[in-house]
Amino acid sequence: MNKAVELRKVSRTYTLHGNVVRALDEVDLEIPAGILASIVGPSGSGKTTLLNVIGGLDRASSGEIYLHGESMHNLSEASLVAHRRKLLGYIFQSYNLIPNLSAVENVELPLEFARYPKAQRRKRAEQCLQLAELGSGRYRHRPAQLSGGEQQRVAIARALANDPKVILADEPTGNLDQKTGGQILKLLRNLVDTEQRTIILISHDSEVAGATDFTAELADGTLRRIVRREH
Numbered sequence: 001m002n003k004a005v006e007l008r009k010v011s012r013t014y015t016l017h018g019n020v021v022r023a024l025d026e027v028d029l030e031i032p033a034g035i036l037a038s039i040v041g042p043s044g045s046g047k048t049t050l051l052n053v054i055g056g057l058d059r060a061s062s063g064e065i066y067l068h069g070e071s072m073h074n075l076s077e078a079s080l081v082a083h084r085r086k087l088l089g090y091i092f093q094s095y096n097l098i099p100n101l102s103a104v105e106n107v108e109l110p111l112e113f114a115r116y117p118k119a120q121r122r123k124r125a126e127q128c129l130q131l132a133e134l135g136s137g138r139y140r141h142r143p144a145q146l147s148g149g150e151q152q153r154v155a156i157a158r159a160l161a162n163d164p165k166v167i168l169a170d171e172p173t174g175n176l177d178q179k180t181g182g183q184i185l186k187l188l189r190n191l192v193d194t195e196q197r198t199i200i201l202i203s204h205d206s207e208v209a210g211a212t213d214f215t216a217e218l219a220d221g222t223l224r225r226i227v228r229r230e231h
Contacts, residue, residue: 002034003068006064024046029226038216039202106154
């Protein structure tokens with residue numbers, strides 16, 4: 001079994017008002033490659049901390065983290081940024097689009113940071129918007145001119161831009177109505193099945209989690225249960 005993510009006794013502690021808080025407590029977790037996975041748990045269970053630690057946006061206090069077999073611990077900040085750029089894409093609940101850029105320009109932005117050849121950036125961005133199923137007539141629209149579902153499609157296209165192996169999604173349907181959220185979830189499933197991505201999402205919605213292949217349930221910073229499903 002190829003592993004997209006492997007965590008070995010990963011802990012994350014911090015101090016709050018003089019008290020030590022264990023946001024993650026020796027989590028052991030293996031997520032196979034090429035699946036749609038979810039992380040669930042009540043508020044304060046450590047879901048977002050776990051996603052941020054996997055993505056290198058937060059540093060684990062102890063333990064070992066591997067992405068597709070590559071060690072993420074003890075890397076310098078510059079090396080961590082390089083690994084994130086190579087291996088990971090991110091989707092946020094609030095989209096995090098640049099308001100004064102068009103849809104296609106938002107998708108081009110990570111390509112510019114990655115020094116992608118200028119002549120090829122627009123073509124790649126439009127390919128990603130097509131994968132995200134945004135109508136071509138919307139490519140030149142700014143975020144304020146797009147619906148919530150369309151903005152999330154742009155955010156998904158942006159996450160695909162650097163051709164990452166793993167995409168991390170923080171409540172990707174959280175700001176959407178049920179119908180639109182279902183469409184976005186179907187799109188994520190399609191990207192897993194046709195583009196051979198691994199997508200790991202956080203959700204409070206049991207229906208969303210139930211549509212994934214693999215669910216890690218957290219409580220009080222510890223991994224309580226793994227659920228595997230056939231879809």
